[in-house]
Amino acid sequence: APAASYQDATDWYRQREQQMVTYLGEFGYIHDASREAGPAGLTSKEAYTAAIKRLQRFAHLPETGVVDRRTLELMERPRCGNKDELDETQDSSRRRHKR
Amino acid sequence: YVTANSKWEKNDLTYRIENTTPDLSPGRVRRILSDAFKVWSVVTPLTFTEVMHSDADILIQFSEGYHDDGYPFDGKGSVLAHAFFPGNSKGGDTHFDDAETWTFNSTDGVDLFMVAAHEFGHALGLAHSSNTEALMYPWYQGYTDNFRLPYDDVQGIQTLYGSPSNRLPNTPRPPIVVPDNRDRDRGGEAPITPRPTHPPTKDDTPCTGNIDAITVIRKEIFFFKGSKFWRRGPNGLAAKPTEISKFWYNLPSDGIDALYERSDGKITFFKGDRFWVFSSNHMVTNFPVEGRRITELGVGKNVKKIDAVFTWPYNKRTYLVTGDMYWKLNAKEDFIEYDYPRDMSIWKNVPVPLDSAFKYWDGKTYFLKGDQYWEFYDNKMRTRKKDGRPIGRLLGCHNGELKSDMTLR
Numbered sequence A: 001a002p003a004a005s006y007q008d009a010t011d012w013y014r015q016r017e018q019q020m021v022t023y024l025g026e027f028g029y030i031h032d033a034s035r036e037a038g039p040a041g042l043t044s045k046e047a048y049t050a051a052i053k054r055l056q057r058f059a060h061l062p063e064t065g066v067v068d069r070r071t072l073e074l075m076e077r078p079r080c081g082n083k084d085e086l087d088e089t090q091d092s093s094r095r096r097h098k099r
Numbered sequence B: 001y002v003t004a005n006s007k008w009e010k011n012d013l014t015y016r017i018e019n020t021t022p023d024l025s026p027g028r029v030r031r032i033l034s035d036a037f038k039v040w041s042v043v044t045p046l047t048f049t050e051v052m053h054s055d056a057d058i059l060i061q062f063s064e065g066y067h068d069d070g071y072p073f074d075g076k077g078s079v080l081a082h083a084f085f086p087g088n089s090k091g092g093d094t095h096f097d098d099a100e101t102w103t104f105n106s107t108d109g110v111d112l113f114m115v116a117a118h119e120f121g122h123a124l125g126l127a128h129s130s131n132t133e134a135l136m137y138p139w140y141q142g143y144t145d146n147f148r149l150p151y152d153d154v155q156g157i158q159t160l161y162g163s164p165s166n167r168l169p170n171t172p173r174p175p176i177v178v179p180d181n182r183d184r185d186r187g188g189e190a191p192i193t194p195r196p197t198h199p200p201t202k203d204d205t206p207c208t209g210n211i212d213a214i215t216v217i218r219k220e221i222f223f224f225k226g227s228k229f230w231r232r233g234p235n236g237l238a239a240k241p242t243e244i245s246k247f248w249y250n251l252p253s254d255g256i257d258a259l260y261e262r263s264d265g266k267i268t269f270f271k272g273d274r275f276w277v278f279s280s281n282h283m284v285t286n287f288p289v290e291g292r293r294i295t296e297l298g299v300g301k302n303v304k305k306i307d308a309v310f311t312w313p314y315n316k317r318t319y320l321v322t323g324d325m326y327w328k329l330n331a332k333e334d335f336i337e338y339d340y341p342r343d344m345s346i347w348k349n350v351p352v353p354l355d356s357a358f359k360y361w362d363g364k365t366y367f368l369k370g371d372q373y374w375e376f377y378d379n380k381m382r383t384r385k386k387d388g389r390p391i392g393r394l395l396g397c398h399n400g401e402l403k404s405d406m407t408l409r
Helices: A006-026 A032-037 A045-058 A069-076 B026-041 B112-124 B151-161 B391-395
Strands: B012-017 B047-050 B058-063 B079-083 B094-097 B213-217 B220-225 B228-233 B258-261 B267-271 B274-279 B308-312 B317-322 B325-328 B356-359 B365-369 B372-377
Touching: A006 A045, A006 A069, A045 A069, B012 B026, B026 B047, B026 B112, B079 B112, B094 B112, B112 B151, B213 B267, B258 B308, B308 B365, B365 B391, B372 B391
Parallel strands: B012 B047, B012 B058, B058 B094, B213 B258, B213 B356, B308 B356
Antiparallel strands: B079 B094, B213 B220, B220 B228, B258 B267, B267 B274, B308 B317, B317 B325, B356 B365, B365 B372
């Protein structure tokens, strides 16, 4: 539904963005350390956008990098609580190594 | 498919169902879970045997909200269940959110068979697959009649355990491969060892470690062990240790678990499931002498004590630590933030369970355990060195004794 005012729209978007950060952290798209330090810390805007894109790629959605309608619908879907992306510190076999 | 970094190093696994959901009869739940294990046993050499009263590799439970593993459930919808990758302690354990309506072969709720089969995939060492056809795809896809394990999952599990013809002779093997780190992989946790008790003896100086609590109050470092505390300021060590209860009246006389200086200058002490707030060395007005329960701060009812509390200079927020979990207090320091507890592995290389932690004069955070301490490197979210350093260096000890003339670095 169209927002009643610009302020409503901004509040709505901020709320969704906060939900998105929580979701991305909970399911491994933002590293736990970044999640603790917060958006002002270790997670840049670029990293946040890249995390949304990784989620969208994993779920086979268009990689828009923003919290769009399809992504919001995906977040509403019931799912397993385990992470989708293993932190590289968790999975040594997937780490990059120098030759 | 994606595999985790641990697998079971034996083929014959046991599981125990600790409780069932009221949505289905216990007998039905047992059959569904048994069938969910069969999904994996028919394509691998693995066998699964239910045990009733003995220890088991995989513990299964239905629970709601916070349930003592650092990953609280979120009520109906969204997260349905989770499982830990193979490992010791919690490894393999599988938890279902009992706020869901569990069903079998019906659209009127969440199908227990499909979710259990997925979760057991994690319990065996598979992570989430991005293949939408796969059982290990993270989003719930509803129930399927005559379910057959998709090819992606068969490939994944056989990468770990081989096909049924690869069955190993039934000889005793080491039970599990334990990852050499305890990162947040739901693959087990660091062993929890009880903190030793410290009867006050003449030889029991802080230099031997096992500090109960430590903090800086008005530029003096206070460290607590047993019934006493020591204080060291910029001019050196106070002459003698002091009995806690003779300085902070009405605190338990047998020692404290943790303390910190709040942003308003008051001091909060933790002991067991209680906390007290002092202004200087007097309890704040109208604060109950017996203390308030830590559940009033929002931590779970089954948390029996706080191991450590510290204010992290990076964001000036206060954290409570118990075992392998931690909580962040809100800005007013009167309740925990949403989305906690979290797993202590986020604080990379910090050992658990901690003895204590604090923010030092130098603006850095130090974690203490046993006779060692670790300095935390905020920008990298890890300890500066993986190994701890002797605690005596931090407290100003020389040859195992506190030196009064030593000033801290």
